Amino acid sequence: MKYAKVYFDDVKVGDELPPLVKGPIQQIQLTRYAGASGDFNPIHQDDEFARAAGMGGIFAHGMLSMGFVGQAVTDWAGAGTVRKLGVRFAALVRLKDVVTCGGRVLAKSSKDAGNLVDLEVWAENQKAEKVVTGRATVALPGRS
């Protein structure tokens, strides 16, 4: 079930997030993301510009892929649970690429800040190349 509530008590180290599949990436989504984010770098819109810049053509905003990873985390843990999300953009996402996001539980801890779960997160393309790698921390409710 989508948006099912996840409790801290039920999470185990090694648990995997359900994969989230996004794409194929279309130009219209990059244009839409540019408008929504305010990042109008022509390298994501104008193929001629991207080629002249030596990038071999248009590629997606890294932040769009990070948004996908954020969605994979909140689809599982719930919106508003994310305390930290940090990523490295490991490879470019091109038009027509299919991006699959995943994650795995690395650690659990209960502190003053709440019940925290640390995750390894990633996104990969259809060739199983990592395009995003990173870490996230979510705060989950306890059962009691």
Place this chain on the structure above:
Amino acid sequence: MAIQINKALIGKEYPPYAVTVERGKIKEFARAIGDGNPLYLDDRVGAASEWGDLIAPPTFAVTFRDETADTAAFLRELGTDISRILHGEQEFELFRPLQPGQTYLCRARVVDIYEKAGRSGPMAFVVRETAITDRTNEIVATMRHITIVRL
């Protein structure tokens, strides 16, 4: 020909700027990602939630920018232009979700600039951090942004 990056910018703090989060902007951002979470999109679901209103997706703070500042000017000051930059890394720390109607104060500074050899040649890494506080000066979020400049 390789360009020179202006490392004198390390430590530079930019004038604080205020951002008021618009409800429609949160929805537009969630839809652009293709994230249909009702806590980002459905006002009634937001109102009934523990937050009492919509909340923003975890990466939303990336939309915060000083509307009076010229991005091209920052790149010029750095010694580069938009055709040479890539996004290297990004991190958000969120103490609570950002919400519509709230006004936040953003303080950005250049934390570090360093050079490294990359697969496609020499690159400079420009690390910027932004602290986001609410009207009572309480910290709500921080973001760390690493821009890569192809030298």
